[in-house]
Amino acid sequence: MPTPKTYKTEAIVLKHIDLGEADRIITLYTPNLGKIRAVAKGVRRAKSRLGGHVEPLTNCSLMLSRGRNLEIVSQGQIIESFLSIRNDLQRTAQALYLIELTDAFTSERVENYPVYRLLIDSLHLLSRVPNVELLFRFFELQLLEHMGYRPQLYECLNCKVPLAPVENYFSASGGGVLCPNCAHTEPLVHPLSVDALKVMRLMQRGDYSVASRLRLNSGLSLELERAIKGYVRYLLERDVKSARFLDRLKKDAAEMGVA
């Protein structure tokens, strides 16, 4: 069925860039159409009726009309503005990290409802969870899962033998784990402890209510961060830019704590 000339959709606004005098191009993630880009006309004017409804990091309901290249936003209404995230610098930076990852991994007009669900659920959780790093790792693993980059965590990438409960090796280029005997078959591998492997398997199952009960010590947390972020960096072939600002905030907070 061809899409009608105008249609309604829910969306999460991922980002915006200025266009011309007073317009913006907004990048949306929608439940049934995947990522789409749309022109929001006049939203930079103070009196714009649309402006506040299509800010990044809002969940909104939109009326879009088909344009030649980009859709045009004709009406908009906020569903959820994530004020508790928006009013807190740390949380804003964390939310932007999730948003940047979603934007980086998805391509335009490829429907992926689980990714939409994952993003919106994670944003709702963000202002409530005590351990954001845990949510980040869960988000990363689930995003990889839904995008078709599920890391192999059960058998060795090379010899296909089920992994033994010993220290194995995580390979970003192979997209999974190698047993100690095969660790030399990929160029860059990092040791992965039994605990870390167990946590990753649990998160891969995709139930956050179970994963959220995990209590990670800082060593394990750091090990997981290195392994999963390394894999993400390998796939994207770049760093996630928002992570730099998050690190900066952490550093500033530490300095202020000392002073």
Add this chain to the structure above:
Amino acid sequence: MIGLNTKYGSAAEPVARLIEEFHKLPGIGPKSAARLTYHLLRVPESGARSLAEAIIAVKEKIILCSVCQNLTDNDPCVICRDSNRDQSVVCVLEEPLDILAVERTGQFKGLYHVLHGVISPMEGIGPDDLRISELLARLNDDTVKEIILATNPNLEGEATAMYLQRLISPLGIRVTSLARGLPVGGDLEYADEVTLGRAIEGRREV
């Protein structure tokens, strides 16, 4: 469009070059670029020369004010040198153009500070890419009593304001931000929840 892209079709080389230069400017498409070029071909040489000189002059004479980072041809700029202005209040803005907007109100008699951008984590623009250290340097003596954060009321602007507030508040300086609320001539029905919510928060006695 295709003809223009392939070195602007049959246009003579200097003409094509000028079209290309205009095309680089913001908001100028290939058609406007060609129109501007052919307009300049028709004006007397003096007109073209004065345009060229004006362009060179802004590049050669305009520098950033060492105090407020605004664009100026004299350092410090006119505003920073004006002793009639209130030296104890500094209004922090994203772009030099924003100064014109605030000045037009005629309501503000203090000084300015231009950040030249906003924190935009997804673009990789962090605090070090803005003129924040220059702002902090102005707060070392006790002259400044209040900082007004007047970044744009969007995600990046608010993030920048929160970041600055965290840096400046511990120094014992009053940090305020512009009120959020309904624009004059606006319409309640179309206001978003965030704006309307803040307008209720910031309501005042009439």
